[in-house]
Amino acid sequence: MGDPMERGKPQCDDGGPRRRLPPQERRAQIVEEAVRFFAEVGLEGNTRQLAKRLGVTQSLLFKYFATKDDLLEAVYERVYLDRLSPDWPERLTDRSVPLRARLLAFYTQYSALIFERAWMRIFMFSGLAGAALNHRYLEHLGGVILRPILAETEALATNGNRPGLDDIWNLHGGIVYIGIRTHIYGLPGPDNPELVIARAIDKYLLYFGIHPEA
Amino acid sequence: MGDPMERGKPQCDDGGPRRRLPPQERRAQIVEEAVRFFAEVGLEGNTRQLAKRLGVTQSLLFKYFATKDDLLEAVYERVYLDRLSPDWPERLTDRSVPLRARLLAFYTQYSALIFERAWMRIFMFSGLAGAALNHRYLEHLGGVILRPILAETEALATNGNRPGLDDIWNLHGGIVYIGIRTHIYGLPGPDNPELVIARAIDKYLLYFGIHPEA
DNA sequence: CTTTTTATAGATCATGCGATCAACAAGGGT
């Protein structure tokens, strides 16, 4: 070890002979593995390790992405894509359904999408790095999810407590924190996350005097 | 630029002449700046940049810390230290004070301690890195804060809702998420965090039928 | 089968990083 002549030795000695894939397929494969990889080790993870995981050489990565930042951009896009279905604003404001049922439906499905190791960690890494996509996502979330929930709550509140956007953030944060606990901090999560979510929603509704069937 | 002879050029050309400090003082100065530095750029921030901020040479850092990991350990200790005052278990279980007042006192003071950029970000960075201190801190938190709160809530719950530890995590997460929003994601925080905290506590207590004065 | 195309590998470069060490100088003791 330490032999300078070892630098360029083969990095994919396991799989077998060189396998040639159509560019589109290879690219997708790289991005998919990169998501898992960077989610694990952080955005500073090095390209050689990633290549090793893929069973290809490091130089190949640069045939598909001019720079590592380009690869990270692709990772972001892959991860951020389709987490917020465009029909949620509509469904959240459908007053033919009780608000509790709407919130429950949203947070059940949303949590199923985001309580995933790769998403949680890359979201956090990119947030810490100040990535633009992160800001955009959260602003989008505020606009299409939190604000509608606030409006629906305002419309149904029966007691003196007037809801503010911070109340929605509190509901949202309490739920999202389940994923943070488990995937960022590595603590054991709840046995039944959906039950915990339901109770969070019930606390929220109760505070504003909103009946479960309303 | 690119001249290989530039590598070793002075890295502290601003302040003036070489200032000689007692080791203890210098060490503290390094740790303090390192906290701010690593909180900003992440734990992979390089020692040369840190040294530049301090106005000393990079090599000096290694006179005080044998390795960069040692420095990071010192940063962890500095940051994690004294965030959980040892008298909180006692104060949280003092039944001569209404539970609401106890929770309010705790989370007001606790949030004042942790809603700080350096803490929030280093806690998150170290959590993502799987640092042992992070786990220990959270387990400690669970033991000396969350469990007592659960016991107190159980003792006072008047309706059918039986509290579980996940309810406390939900309360806690909803509050901590305020700090995450502002310091990790860089979003504007609430105008009055204490008010938001009070409302979170009220939602929590109401759900278990606990009167504010109980 | 032969030719052409291009996905892939292997080697290498330039730079940046953590870490080391000899030389220097600031401050205290005498």
Place this chain on the structure above:
DNA sequence: ACCCTTGTTGATCGCATGATCTATAAAAAG
């Protein structure tokens, strides 16, 4: 004023990393 300890510097080492370039071979085209 002098020495002597040691905090501090400047230069350098070894290695890892992002990126580049050329040779190779796998699949497609004829």
